[in-house]
Amino acid sequence: MPEYELIYWPITGLGEPIRLCMAIGGIPFTDTTPKSDEKFMDKKNGLAPMQVPILLVDGKPMDQSSAILRYMGKLCKYEGKPLYPEDPMEAYWCDNLIMLIDDCRSPIAGTFAIQDQAEKEAARAALFAEDGKISKFLAIINDKIVERLGKPVNVGDLYALCITNMFRQPTFIDGIPAGALDKYENLTKFHEQMAKLPPILEYYKDAVEIRTTFKPFNP
Amino acid sequence: MPEYELIYWPITGLGEPIRLCMAIGGIPFTDTTPKSDEKFMDKKNGLAPMQVPILLVDGKPMDQSSAILRYMGKLCKYEGKPLYPEDPMEAYWCDNLIMLIDDCRSPIAGTFAIQDQAEKEAARAALFAEDGKISKFLAIINDKIVERLGKPVNVGDLYALCITNMFRQPTFIDGIPAGALDKYENLTKFHEQMAKLPPILEYYKDAVEIRTTFKPFNP
Numbered sequence: 001m002p003e004y005e006l007i008y009w010p011i012t013g014l015g016e017p018i019r020l021c022m023a024i025g026g027i028p029f030t031d032t033t034p035k036s037d038e039k040f041m042d043k044k045n046g047l048a049p050m051q052v053p054i055l056l057v058d059g060k061p062m063d064q065s066s067a068i069l070r071y072m073g074k075l076c077k078y079e080g081k082p083l084y085p086e087d088p089m090e091a092y093w094c095d096n097l098i099m100l101i102d103d104c105r106s107p108i109a110g111t112f113a114i115q116d117q118a119e120k121e122a123a124r125a126a127l128f129a130e131d132g133k134i135s136k137f138l139a140i141i142n143d144k145i146v147e148r149l150g151k152p153v154n155v156g157d158l159y160a161l162c163i164t165n166m167f168r169q170p171t172f173i174d175g176i177p178a179g180a181l182d183k184y185e186n187l188t189k190f191h192e193q194m195a196k197l198p199p200i201l202e203y204y205k206d207a208v209e210i211r212t213t214f215k216p217f218n219p
Numbered sequence: 220m221p222e223y224e225l226i227y228w229p230i231t232g233l234g235e236p237i238r239l240c241m242a243i244g245g246i247p248f249t250d251t252t253p254k255s256d257e258k259f260m261d262k263k264n265g266l267a268p269m270q271v272p273i274l275l276v277d278g279k280p281m282d283q284s285s286a287i288l289r290y291m292g293k294l295c296k297y298e299g300k301p302l303y304p305e306d307p308m309e310a311y312w313c314d315n316l317i318m319l320i321d322d323c324r325s326p327i328a329g330t331f332a333i334q335d336q337a338e339k340e341a342a343r344a345a346l347f348a349e350d351g352k353i354s355k356f357l358a359i360i361n362d363k364i365v366e367r368l369g370k371p372v373n374v375g376d377l378y379a380l381c382i383t384n385m386f387r388q389p390t391f392i393d394g395i396p397a398g399a400l401d402k403y404e405n406l407t408k409f410h411e412q413m414a415k416l417p418p419i420l421e422y423y424k425d426a427v428e429i430r431t432t433f434k435p436f437n438p
Contacts, residue, residue: 064314064315066318067314071310074307091289091293092289092290096286
């Protein structure tokens with residue numbers, strides 16, 4: 001097996017679906033963050049213009065998180081099935097979910113540049129208001145995620161879990177209103193299904209801080 | 220074979236890579252645009268919140284253009300090889316290119332909302348200036364696309380061809396400076412390789428207006 005090293009911030013974000021995929025698939029990797037590696041910034045800057053998360057495979061760098069996730073999903077299996085579906089139509093719906101989740105998260109990107117803290121938090125809260133740009137997509141996701149209930153896990157599910165959990169408190173993105181996702185009942189059901197999957201339950205059993213959102217709400 | 224119908228504007232944009240993939244793979248489809256179907260807007264609005272391009276497969280709608288493109292790339296072959304690579308690492312680089320091209324095109328999205336024509340064109344020209352946001356990615360793509368020269372065609376190549384051609388005159392996006400891509404020599408070589416691929420050459424042999432950019436520069 002090649003040596004794998006994932007270079008990313010200590011946050012969940014775009015690195016967590018890859019970490020989780022590899023954990024489920026039982027593929028060991030070095031999880032390199034600024035905490036674990038004092039030369040992190042040199043390493044990261046030396047790989048520019050590639051952007052983190054970057055996966056090194058025997059030292060060879062790969063970037064673009066959901067391309068990495070698809071790749072890893074082909075290598076990692078759960079209960080004998082690859083986490084990136086082999087059937088083209090199943091794979092299509094997996095890809096479709098990843099892209100819908102990207103549409104949902106994309107309005108938050110513009111808020112990271114806002115310098116004033118109060119202004120930044122207000123801009124973020126507005127995204128989750130009734131007519132907010134993120135609310136619009138959360139409603140669509142809440143409708144579509146029903147189709148994932150009771151189905152074998154895939155990388156689209158991992159992506160949906162990790163990205164929607166960024167919008168649950170506690171999170172590394174300040175200004176997300178507490179309980180912002182509470183009204184999306186199907187999304188709550190999906191969260192429970194995912195959090196209770198044995199390897200996910202195991203992976204987060206000692207989770208603290210921002211990763212507590214990966215534990216079941218009703219254990 | 221199922222019946223396929225693609226619902227999209229008459230522009231190239233995000234629909235063209237799917238059209239081209241199906242043309243290369245010899246999969247017939249109804250190309251539904253406002254020109255070909257007077258009920259286009261009713262049809263499109265009836266499928267909301269899905270966004271065009273939408274592919275109907277025996278009437279069942281699929282959206283998210285690059286998810287559709289990956290799906291079709293698994294069904295369509297050229298010289299015996301599926302256009303979405305079967306080898307996981309080849310598929311990774313194909314996905315990586317699609318996402319890099321998305322990074323490159325994304326700054327243009329914000330300019331469509333600018334009402335004043337002169338202001339809009341100035342904003343677009345700025346993206347292609349020496350330090351422009353799109354120029355930054357074009358330089359990266361120009362470096363990376365070398366790896367695609369002489370390789371069997373895949374859906375990442377189709378995506379790269381169609382999206383970079385949006386930045387060549389004549390195009391449906393006003394305000395893109397003429398010759399904006401001329402300095403990217405590898406991208407020009409890649410354009411020629413793609414435009415001279417027999418099924419692509421055939422597909423655009425009678426091309427007019429915005430699709431003339433798909434013909435070889437040096438036939």
